[in-house]
Amino acid sequence: MKKRIGILTSGGDCPGLNAAIRAVAKSAYNKMDVEIIGINDGFKGLINKDYKIMKPEDFSGILTRGGTILGTARTPFKKMRKIEEDNVDKVKAMVINYNALALDVLVVLGGNGTHKNANLLREEGLNIIALPKTIDNDIWGTDLTFGFHSAVDIATDVIDRIHTTADSHDRVMLVELMGNKAGWLTLYSGVAGGADVVLIPEIPFTIENVLSALKERYNNGKNFSILAIAEGARTQEEALMTRKEFKKHRRNLKDPSISFSLAQEISSRLGFETRVTIPGHQQRGGAPTSYDRVLATQFGAHAIELIEKNQFGYTVALENNKIVSKPLEEVAGKLKTVNLDNPLIQAGRLVGTSFGD
Amino acid sequence: MKKRIGILTSGGDCPGLNAAIRAVAKSAYNKMDVEIIGINDGFKGLINKDYKIMKPEDFSGILTRGGTILGTARTPFKKMRKIEEDNVDKVKAMVINYNALALDVLVVLGGNGTHKNANLLREEGLNIIALPKTIDNDIWGTDLTFGFHSAVDIATDVIDRIHTTADSHDRVMLVELMGNKAGWLTLYSGVAGGADVVLIPEIPFTIENVLSALKERYNNGKNFSILAIAEGARTQEEALMTRKEFKKHRRNLKDPSISFSLAQEISSRLGFETRVTIPGHQQRGGAPTSYDRVLATQFGAHAIELIEKNQFGYTVALENNKIVSKPLEEVAGKLKTVNLDNPLIQAGRLVGTSFGD
Amino acid sequence: MKKRIGILTSGGDCPGLNAAIRAVAKSAYNKMDVEIIGINDGFKGLINKDYKIMKPEDFSGILTRGGTILGTARTPFKKMRKIEEDNVDKVKAMVINYNALALDVLVVLGGNGTHKNANLLREEGLNIIALPKTIDNDIWGTDLTFGFHSAVDIATDVIDRIHTTADSHDRVMLVELMGNKAGWLTLYSGVAGGADVVLIPEIPFTIENVLSALKERYNNGKNFSILAIAEGARTQEEALMTRKEFKKHRRNLKDPSISFSLAQEISSRLGFETRVTIPGHQQRGGAPTSYDRVLATQFGAHAIELIEKNQFGYTVALENNKIVSKPLEEVAGKLKTVNLDNPLIQAGRLVGTSFGD
Amino acid sequence: MKKRIGILTSGGDCPGLNAAIRAVAKSAYNKMDVEIIGINDGFKGLINKDYKIMKPEDFSGILTRGGTILGTARTPFKKMRKIEEDNVDKVKAMVINYNALALDVLVVLGGNGTHKNANLLREEGLNIIALPKTIDNDIWGTDLTFGFHSAVDIATDVIDRIHTTADSHDRVMLVELMGNKAGWLTLYSGVAGGADVVLIPEIPFTIENVLSALKERYNNGKNFSILAIAEGARTQEEALMTRKEFKKHRRNLKDPSISFSLAQEISSRLGFETRVTIPGHQQRGGAPTSYDRVLATQFGAHAIELIEKNQFGYTVALENNKIVSKPLEEVAGKLKTVNLDNPLIQAGRLVGTSFGD
Structure with missing residues (x-):
């Protein structure tokens, strides 16, 4: 039968x-x-x-x-x-x-x-x-x-393209990638694309740390920086909030996403020109x-x-x-997030990537 | 010497x-x-x-x-x-x-x-x-x-990727492309990517026309639609405004860009699920x-x-x-915009692309 | 009806x-x-x-x-x-x-x-x-x-890839492209890929000219060279033959194609390491x-x-x-070949491309 | 210090x-x-x-x-x-x-x-x-x-391009890939590209088996076939030879490589039109x-x-x-070849790939 x-x-x-x-x-x-x-x-x-x-x-x-x-x-x-x-x-x-x-x-x-x-x-x-x-x-x-690896390829390609324009214009470029609770996509494409700062939900960041990483690059003679930011990235302060408080907090920021808030801080406090790119649904499409x-x-x-x-x-x-x-x-019902001792985080830190923590 | x-x-x-x-x-x-x-x-x-x-x-x-x-x-x-x-x-x-x-x-x-x-x-x-x-x-x-043609390739690739996800999800996808005064990039990549609606600054649109183009596709059994929208696209009403009035009008819309306003109209009036993608600076980067x-x-x-x-x-x-x-x-000082009798607009209309006019 | x-x-x-x-x-x-x-x-x-x-x-x-x-x-x-x-x-x-x-x-x-x-x-x-x-x-x-332009893109991509390996290995790399009677594809991808020597049917070459172009690059401190060769490229001597004589002549060379004969000459007379790549039918495939x-x-x-x-x-x-x-x-029945005063040939010569003539 | x-x-x-x-x-x-x-x-x-x-x-x-x-x-x-x-x-x-x-x-x-x-x-x-x-x-x-995975991507892209032209022309297309002793590259790109026959050094094949796989596809109404062949692929007969005998045997075949011999057999014994593509050094180049x-x-x-x-x-x-x-x-001195119980070989066989054995 x-x-x-x-x-x-x-x-x-x-x-x-x-x-x-x-x-x-x-x-x-x-x-x-x-x-x-x-x-x-x-x-x-x-x-x-x-x-x-x-x-x-x-x-x-x-x-x-x-x-x-x-x-x-x-x-x-x-x-x-x-x-x-x-x-x-x-x-x-x-x-x-x-x-x-x-x-x-x-x-x-x-x-x-x-x-x-x-x-x-x-x-x-x-x-x-x-x-x-x-x-x-x-x-x-x-x-x-x-x-996953197809999306990493697409996101890396976006970072690569952003790289050339960042370098030519002396800009700080922020690329916001998919990933609300897990930072795998941002971690992999951030390292693959040579992002200078990688922010993922699993590693809450402080704005001070991000700013000082950017300043350090500037002091080392680098004219531009790239940030790869998971849409679910959050500050150490936000990480302590309940889900409800967090959502309310974000709504009050008025910016459409974390990347815009961060871009705002970078340009107002460091005086760097910033641009935000959100590749969105192209991360799930194509062959x-x-x-x-x-x-x-x-x-x-x-x-x-x-x-x-x-x-x-x-x-x-x-x-x-x-x-x-x-x-x-x-x-069922379990989530696999990035462990803090993931070897790619270690390798990222070794080559000079800041995770904002 | x-x-x-x-x-x-x-x-x-x-x-x-x-x-x-x-x-x-x-x-x-x-x-x-x-x-x-x-x-x-x-x-x-x-x-x-x-x-x-x-x-x-x-x-x-x-x-x-x-x-x-x-x-x-x-x-x-x-x-x-x-x-x-x-x-x-x-x-x-x-x-x-x-x-x-x-x-x-x-x-x-x-x-x-x-x-x-x-x-x-x-x-x-x-x-x-x-x-x-x-x-x-x-x-x-x-x-x-x-x-130009490099940017068209990138924008077309974005539309291609969006296409597969639109089709799988029965969605209306809006892709907002660069071009404030001239619609060349959106026109070429829109036709190359097979967008169903192409909106450029040179052809002011009405929301009614866009909605009826989407409804017609739906009535013909198509489960999804793609819109390629130049960032400088504007409605026929907006086209009559002074630059100043226009800017004020857009600010009052609260949406970060024309695509979000349009997505809002489409979802509230037709009930279709919508998504906006803005590839941004990747359009200028890379080889x-x-x-x-x-x-x-x-x-x-x-x-x-x-x-x-x-x-x-x-x-x-x-x-x-x-x-x-x-x-x-x-x-010096002159701008080359898309003529309304451009053969690509004609070809686009022939294959069924709506320009919203 | x-x-x-x-x-x-x-x-x-x-x-x-x-x-x-x-x-x-x-x-x-x-x-x-x-x-x-x-x-x-x-x-x-x-x-x-x-x-x-x-x-x-x-x-x-x-x-x-x-x-x-x-x-x-x-x-x-x-x-x-x-x-x-x-x-x-x-x-x-x-x-x-x-x-x-x-x-x-x-x-x-x-x-x-x-x-x-x-x-x-x-x-x-x-x-x-x-x-x-x-x-x-x-x-x-x-x-x-x-x-045509899709094939140029593919062929250029092949030349790009060959470029990095040529440079790393101090090699002379020969890329044989489609085109029996017309050299358009080789001309465009050769210039786009920055080939040092471009050989097309319309411009019969001499081996001496090719060798001296390679020697000149070597004398200028370049450690590698790229040749883009149309499958129909022929020497000035061959250009004088009838179709029948030409075919017989090629058969006698024993090499599977013009590129292999040329590679043989380059390696035996100049002592450079050579490699031949023939992308073949991939030039007609894909999106x-x-x-x-x-x-x-x-x-x-x-x-x-x-x-x-x-x-x-x-x-x-x-x-x-x-x-x-x-x-x-x-x-019907007419062939459009590359004119010798084609602006791309002129531009190629200006940037230093040898056409072997 | x-x-x-x-x-x-x-x-x-x-x-x-x-x-x-x-x-x-x-x-x-x-x-x-x-x-x-x-x-x-x-x-x-x-x-x-x-x-x-x-x-x-x-x-x-x-x-x-x-x-x-x-x-x-x-x-x-x-x-x-x-x-x-x-x-x-x-x-x-x-x-x-x-x-x-x-x-x-x-x-x-x-x-x-x-x-x-x-x-x-x-x-x-x-x-x-x-x-x-x-x-x-x-x-x-x-x-x-x-x-490795970069080369797999390139080889897969070649197979993809060959695929569309094979289908349009009812042809048997042979793609010869790098790999003299180990078949990893051909195995991975063969499966990724959906090749119908995959021949690697680790699995000696017989021509009869390859021909009957092609006939079976034809009998199932498929108008074309793709073969991914490692340059080091060999027949079961050749696998029994000493290295010296093998080299002599291949020289006697007169064809420049295994793929051409095989193409010859396929076209003469089955009457299918064949084409051989050898992407060569592009497999090692590029980003x-x-x-x-x-x-x-x-x-x-x-x-x-x-x-x-x-x-x-x-x-x-x-x-x-x-x-x-x-x-x-x-x-040092050891070679990692493909094990016959590699899960990808199993998966390949399950989806209908012939390994010619």
């Missing part, structure tokens, strides 16, 4: 989703008699029984394509959090549709929120395999998520790099190996260069 | 400056007995007699490099405009230093402001050759400026494309041909695929 | 074909009641009545894609040349199928051979519009073909650059303007920055 | 050398009172006492640059192998010059050969730290070498990717940590995501 595999992508998109979808599908067609059911637009599609029966040719030529051929959505996840408390209708709807579609397993590609939801469905008795994707690299249990295609291919192929062995309730992970699997219940 | 050629880069930087500098230098060393004097940081360097005697090896390996090895500055130009009215000290200083450095000619690489300044110096009797560079492509008298290297090389080489023939007071230009020269006095 | 437009791509593929196909289709759907018939694999598809009825969604998302969604083939063209002499069966078959498909017009995207074939069909009374594509830029009557997307879009949109006005028997062309049309009979 | 650190780069160049040099230098200037002595052109420079005293500004702006600012050479290594047997003059010369330059340590960046040489110098009592660089990723003791910049920065910074602790005779390595050091004597 044909195995029926459902597949959906959920949460913010990132490069490599299609490469992983392709690997799941190609491996499935190679190893088993299978019908693949593509669920449209993430969990929303499962709730609404919005799906398409896929054919082998649907997975041709998508290895290099950005985005996701299945569509994705963020909203349902937020609503699902509420569901946990006050009603279970939506989870119920998903269980009903999983059964109505006669799925043997549901493969779910997503980030932290998605893993949490995937675990909810597992608790309801569904067969779930999750694949960790996100440009934030903040999923617990895996050394790397696909999408995946070779690194992410390799990783996504390995993750997708491993999902089928698990399915073959009827091992469900896992997320696929990279651990010490090996492709492994981790129980969803261990991973 | 050695010919003494001064060279400076002024105004906002752009890809191709070093390629042009290299072409000037290599052609000069090949054709004449020459000493090249690099003036630091644009006209500011000439005012302050801040310069370096260049050697042939200074021009090696710079063809591909972004920025300018001579440095540049914007400020002096603004101050020079004031000088025109109330005193001539700075222009005088430049004339004095030109003579003190015993220059035979000053080669000036820059945009509109620079051409205006270059013409001021020409009127003082200095031998000037200008080379038109800018990502805005708005210099009168030349079909193209170097830097020049092959196109700009070829153009910059031709412009730089032509400058030396003019100098050989003692033809001064010109800017080099591209006209109907030929490298020609135009009197500075004809070019 | 619906207008029936056939469309096919023929000859070697190049970046921008899909962008042009999209522009033809989108403009047609916008301007007229139309049915678009995609002919598969070039003229071969027309001969064999191998086609598909296209739908609007077939043209979505293809702007950036390399290759051609219609497929292409070279072979039939060669056979058609024979047809001219000894029989007309294949041309007849095409006329029959054109009529059987009830086409109002056939839009043909291709290079020199394709234009020749298109003209044959025109002579048979068919309504033909041609669009000039090729990485060689050698189609008579148009300043530029789409595909078109923004430049080519804009050009292909304009060409494709213009085709529909001609069709609207019932103007047939033309190829679309770029002339002095304007999109125009040229009678096929004027263009 | 100032610490005197010598630094040299040896063997084939690769992206990331300058990034590593910069990290060594910046970390040294930050942590100690230091004089850095740049040895020119690898071991040759040490033999000939060809060096320059470096200044901090020499290391500015080189993070992104391909090649090596110190120059490199391959030849001396080959000669040194002979030295081991018949005389020690060159090693002696290096010891003498190391002492004459009063070096406290010599940092050596290179591949397998370099590590062997570095170990020879260690045995002579010199303080040596090695950093593993190579596009081949074949250095024993480290999970990754810098330069390092963000991945390699990060790795090179960590390696370079770690070298200074070892020097601070007076730990000499080590090479820096990546092991399970940690930066560690390994005794040179353990690493």
